[in-house]
Amino acid sequence: MFYKFAAYGFLKNLRLFEPFILLFFVEAGLSYTEIGLLMAIKQISVYILEIPTGVYADAMGRRKSMLMSMGSYMISFIIFFLFSSFWLFALAMVLYAMGDAYRTGTHKAMILEYLKINNIAHKKVEYYGATRSYSQLGSAMNALLAGFIVFYTGNYRDIFIITILPYIFNFINLATYPKELDGEILKEIGKGRILRQFKNTLRDFKEMFKDKIALKAILNSSLFSASYEAVKDYLQVVLETFALSLPILLFLSGDKRTAVVIGIVYFFIYLMTSYASRNSYKIVNRVGNLGKAINTTLILGALIIILTGVFYHINWLVLSIILFLLIYVLHNIRRPMNVGYIADRIKSRVMASGLSVESQTKTFMGAALAFLMGFFADLFGIGAALVIIGFIVLTLAPTLFVKE
Secondary structure, three states, rough: HHHHHHHHHHHHOOOHHHHHHHHHHHHHOHHHHHHHHHHHHHHHHHHHHHHHHHHHHHHHHHHHHHHHHHHHHHHHHHHHHHHHHHHHHHHHHHHHHHHHHHHHOOOHHHHHHHHHHHHHHHHHHHHHHHHHHHHHHHHHHHHHHHHHHHHHHOOOOOHHHHHHHHHHHHHHHHHHOOHHOHHHHHHHHHOOOOOHHHHHHHHHHHOOOHHHHHHHHHHHHHHHHHHHHHHHHHHHHHHHHHHHHHOOOOOOOOOHHHHHHHHHHHHHHHHHHHHHOOOOOHHHHHHHHHHHHHHHHHHHHHHHHHHHHHHHHHHOOOHHHHHHHHHHHHHHHHHHHHHHHOOOOHHHHHHHHHHHHHHHHHHHHHHHHHHHHHHHHHHHHHHHHHHHHHHHHHHHHHOOOOOO
16 A cells, blocks of 8 residues: 555646746736735635535545545646636636645545554654655656646646646546545444434544644644745745846746756755655654654744745845755655644544644635735735745744644
């Protein structure tokens, strides 16, 4: 199963449009505020759909939930490819959010269920980090492929339709997952008992909110992940500015020079994040305290976002790019830590719902931060907006520190 889990992450991250999505919106004539609003629409849609889809996964089967996720993604890609209006982009974002909602939390729960069945749950940080590293390898390959496609076609739109191909392969891969990964609830479902299972799942879900330690862990994880989602795509603007300022490749058009730089930089970023994800457990072992490692990286992340904005504002583009790289790396160091910490506080039977709460909280925070990032970028510039987002995280972080 490790190879199927790894294949899922690899194929899922072949989102060829991702390294160019912000530039695609800018080229379509949207302002940063409108782009932030689109990101917020996606996040809010996930927020609305997250818990129902998590409950569905626990009560009706996680595999079906994952297949529905892949289908929603593919429909959204088609809309992005065919249309250009803000409102149709908003519809595509809602469908994309539906794909996220069916997926987030659910696949992690399937991995944790597999570890539990095979009596190796104590290795969850190491195992999940290893599977996540293949996701980052997929992102690295994605960057090169996307750069090549944009370089060859000279536009950003074609990458949406090409992205459908790896998602078809992933649909097939997920369809071959064994039934036991649907969880314990699947075994209890019989004729006339589905409604009761929904009620039982919701009951356990409500009980989880009484655990203040679990809630603080969820908020700690969500805060940095939300800030990461809000700021990460602005690296594309930094790279475009950097590419156009280089005294090389002058025989190429601006879009093609940007494609070369973005493809190469994102490739190396995701190679590094793959390594970081695989080795996050070593950092925990060195620190000797999972809670301390989570708290320290949260503060460090906020400081890096602030410095990234400062260096971009004063036009030190190389340092700004390096710090953006560190934001990506730190996110992938933290993710296996947070999943492992949260998993220790949630019942196995409602794991998909519990992890969906974490993802839902992240998307709610991310919607607010994404809109603020776009609004302040239009108002003060991208550098100042990054500094503001970093200070928000830095201010909230001490209130969300977790214990070992």
